[in-house]
Amino acid sequence: MKRAPLFFVLVGIAILASACGGGGGSSVVPHGGSAAQQHAGAVIHVTIPNNATGTSTRKPAFISSNTATLTIGVYTVNGATPSPLPTPLSIAIATSPDCSTASGATSCTITVTVPVATSVVLQISSYDASGNLLGQGLVGPIDTTLATIPTQSVSIGGVPAKLILSPAGLAAGDDGLTHPIVFGVSAQDASGNTIIPPGNYPNPIALSISGDPNGALSLSTTSVTSPGAVTDDGMTPVTLNYNSAKTVTQATITATYGSVTASIPFVPIVFTPTSAALLLGGSMQPVTVSEAGYSGAFTVTGTSSVATVTCVPANCTPSTAGGTVTIDIAPGTAAGSESVSVSDINGGFANIPVTNTASGGGGVLVGGPYKTYEYSTQGGGTNYGITVGSDGQTLWFLDRANAALGSVTNPGSCNTSCTGISEQNPFSQFSPPPAGLQAITAASDGNLYIADVGAVSGDSGQLIQISCPGGLCAPALSASVPSLPTPTVSIPPGPADVIAAPDGNLYATSASGSFFEAQIVGCCANGFSSQYFPVSSSLQPNVLTADQSGQTIWFTDTATGQVGFFPLPCMYCLVTEQPSTFQYGGGAAHPRVPRLPMAKPVPRHRHLCCGSAFATPLGGIVAAPDGNLYMAETGGNEIDQLNPSTWETCSGATCTYNAIALPVSGAQPINLVVGPDGNVWFTDATGYVGVIRLNTCATGCQASEYNVGGSPWGITAGPDGDIWFTDSSTNKIGKVVLQ
Numbered sequence: 001m002k003r004a005p006l007f008f009v010l011v012g013i014a015i016l017a018s019a020c021g022g023g024g025g026s027s028v029v030p031h032g033g034s035a036a037q038q039h040a041g042a043v044i045h046v047t048i049p050n051n052a053t054g055t056s057t058r059k060p061a062f063i064s065s066n067t068a069t070l071t072i073g074v075y076t077v078n079g080a081t082p083s084p085l086p087t088p089l090s091i092a093i094a095t096s097p098d099c100s101t102a103s104g105a106t107s108c109t110i111t112v113t114v115p116v117a118t119s120v121v122l123q124i125s126s127y128d129a130s131g132n133l134l135g136q137g138l139v140g141p142i143d144t145t146l147a148t149i150p151t152q153s154v155s156i157g158g159v160p161a162k163l164i165l166s167p168a169g170l171a172a173g174d175d176g177l178t179h180p181i182v183f184g185v186s187a188q189d190a191s192g193n194t195i196i197p198p199g200n201y202p203n204p205i206a207l208s209i210s211g212d213p214n215g216a217l218s219l220s221t222t223s224v225t226s227p228g229a230v231t232d233d234g235m236t237p238v239t240l241n242y243n244s245a246k247t248v249t250q251a252t253i254t255a256t257y258g259s260v261t262a263s264i265p266f267v268p269i270v271f272t273p274t275s276a277a278l279l280l281g282g283s284m285q286p287v288t289v290s291e292a293g294y295s296g297a298f299t300v301t302g303t304s305s306v307a308t309v310t311c312v313p314a315n316c317t318p319s320t321a322g323g324t325v326t327i328d329i330a331p332g333t334a335a336g337s338e339s340v341s342v343s344d345i346n347g348g349f350a351n352i353p354v355t356n357t358a359s360g361g362g363g364v365l366v367g368g369p370y371k372t373y374e375y376s377t378q379g380g381g382t383n384y385g386i387t388v389g390s391d392g393q394t395l396w397f398l399d400r401a402n403a404a405l406g407s408v409t410n411p412g413s414c415n416t417s418c419t420g421i422s423e424q425n426p427f428s429q430f431s432p433p434p435a436g437l438q439a440i441t442a443a444s445d446g447n448l449y450i451a452d453v454g455a456v457s458g459d460s461g462q463l464i465q466i467s468c469p470g471g472l473c474a475p476a477l478s479a480s481v482p483s484l485p486t487p488t489v490s491i492p493p494g495p496a497d498v499i500a501a502p503d504g505n506l507y508a509t510s511a512s513g514s515f516f517e518a519q520i521v522g523c524c525a526n527g528f529s530s531q532y533f534p535v536s537s538s539l540q541p542n543v544l545t546a547d548q549s550g551q552t553i554w555f556t557d558t559a560t561g562q563v564g565f566f567p568l569p570c571m572y573c574l575v576t577e578q579p580s581t582f583q584y585g586g587g588a589a590h591p592r593v594p595r596l597p598m599a600k601p602v603p604r605h606r607h608l609c610c611g612s613a614f615a616t617p618l619g620g621i622v623a624a625p626d627g628n629l630y631m632a633e634t635g636g637n638e639i640d641q642l643n644p645s646t647w648e649t650c651s652g653a654t655c656t657y658n659a660i661a662l663p664v665s666g667a668q669p670i671n672l673v674v675g676p677d678g679n680v681w682f683t684d685a686t687g688y689v690g691v692i693r694l695n696t697c698a699t700g701c702q703a704s705e706y707n708v709g710g711s712p713w714g715i716t717a718g719p720d721g722d723i724w725f726t727d728s729s730t731n732k733i734g735k736v737v738l739q
Helices: 694-699
Strands: 003-005 008-018 039-049 069-077 089-092 099-102 105-115 119-127 133-143 149-155 162-166 178-188 194-196 205-210 217-219 236-243 251-257 260-266 269-272 276-279 285-291 299-301 307-312 324-331 336-343 349-357 371-376 383-388 395-399 404-408 421-424 437-442 448-452 462-467 495-500 505-510 514-519 529-534 541-546 552-557 562-567 609-613 618-623 629-633 638-642 648-651 654-657 659-663 669-674 680-684 688-693 702-707 712-717 723-727 732-737
Touching: 069 105, 069 133, 089 105, 105 119, 162 251, 162 260, 178 205, 178 251, 205 217, 217 251, 269 349, 276 285, 276 324, 299 307, 307 336, 324 336, 324 349, 383 448, 383 712, 383 723, 383 732, 395 437, 395 712, 395 723, 437 495, 448 495, 462 495, 495 541, 505 541, 552 618, 562 618, 618 680, 629 669, 629 680, 638 669, 669 712, 680 712, 688 694, 688 712
Parallel strands: 003 194, 276 349, 383 437, 541 618, 618 669
Antiparallel strands: 008 039, 008 149, 039 105, 069 089, 069 119, 099 105, 119 133, 162 178, 178 194, 178 236, 205 251, 217 236, 251 260, 269 285, 285 324, 299 336, 307 324, 336 349, 371 732, 383 395, 395 404, 404 421, 437 448, 448 462, 495 505, 505 514, 514 529, 541 552, 552 562, 562 609, 618 629, 629 638, 638 659, 648 654, 669 680, 680 688, 688 702, 712 723, 723 732
């Protein structure tokens, strides 16, 4: 839908000593005035662009290009409505001698008369060619007693003829927690244009909730007075808070403007039981999931060595609207905890906590020392990202030097030797070939997604989707591959990391100082559906992770040492920064500064908040089963521990960041992962693979490192229950045996 700025009008008032109706202008004075009464000429300057976007050399915006007629009338005189109310002056833009077109815009200079020695308020209205009201605004009071009356301006507010609520439905899990759910409110005028600033709506859009007898739902506001930002297509974000400890079957959120209404349903995603406790070698546990009135497919994510997940029916779609599907959660090959995420096509999702314990259970037990093995890959490679494929069995890794994709088909058979390692080149049709293969993840659609950070002239980086049916990989296209890499997202250069998030979308970072999101659903014959949003030029977001709740994505920054987060589902993008000073362990506080917006919102309304700065740039980040975040300081010999619920303590104008530094023996920790044993494992580019033993953290976390040589970089929990890593300086991958 085309957008039209609604509206900005300049009004100049010149005193003209004239009789009523004189001065060559058109009179809008009240009837019945004294014949001797003096009047002033009000000069109205209006500029109308001839395009839908309102582009013009004048700022900040102008009246809609759909405007065909203007009316200008007296609204009040000395604070009272005249009686009888005079007929407004009507200007037909196309035929009025007061209007002319030049330099791509139509300008009208209209002189009207108003009483002298009074306080006058004028009402300006705009209409399209069919006579539909587009906008209204008031200018004044105009004090006509002044010898020189300054120019005034008025923002004409667009009149809503259609209300839009997005997304089409809202949902969250009935897990007993409180969920903030963000949706957007926007409006279109009678000509079908989206109403954007400047100018408020002539009257507020009212919001209400029905079908919620127990008060499970509440709104952050019940009145939307103005459209959202121009760059956000006029969408105003509103938060619906859902207390799932209270019962609600199906509620409706309704927006009302006069006789115009729009509504969206809220329906809880109901799952029973609300958590799954598994036993190694034990039986599968079914979880039933339903959403009243919903007939679309659910997306289920969470398959790992902790648990394997299947859906009944296999397409995870209820046979009837509101029907039940069953998620079978079976114990994996290793003890640990994770969340199984269930999402609908509208972005609503629920998280099912899963715990898999050994017989006799209780606590994280880690032995040592460990056996470590390394295996050569194809000649001359430098290996980076590594992940477990969607099948839960195959390891995939990136060979940057050879622009190749490697795999380990049977990791459990690898000990002193490993025969299941191979490499292939699915990028042969890319020109130039990807030179910065860095991060890789497997998504719920069964494909691999690769972040190519770029490295040479002509390769500015890209996000690549790869399909590997039967183990033979190729760009996932149904059409021919053009000369440039496809499918890629139109993104800033240098994607550094990519993850498949619990809400069913991909999230990635860019070394140019940006985040972006790509929808997996509907990928990818002709590329991704994507959004990206720039952040401050001082930022360089690096690695992403979802927290244990599955409701927040956290990220590190390699340029400034900042750590930040954004909530899921994300609806509004507003980037903020904090100061750069920091001391560990609740040390010296720093002055608090305002959190200022650093980037424009984008149509899918993502929201970011950046946080505190650490001593040196940060690399990898992971959310651990103990509820804490662990981050690698790539420029120092430390792993940082941060509690996301108490990470910042503020008192008045002073804030302190609460974190714990865990020294390690190496000097350059890079990436982290939660292992099958439930502990945090990390790579150290100075030649080590290390572990943070979480069961020691009550009295001070113990970290150990094991010398494997080379430059370990990528790390993942393998399907065989061991820790796998890559080496960025040699053609090797390796593993640490935990069993």
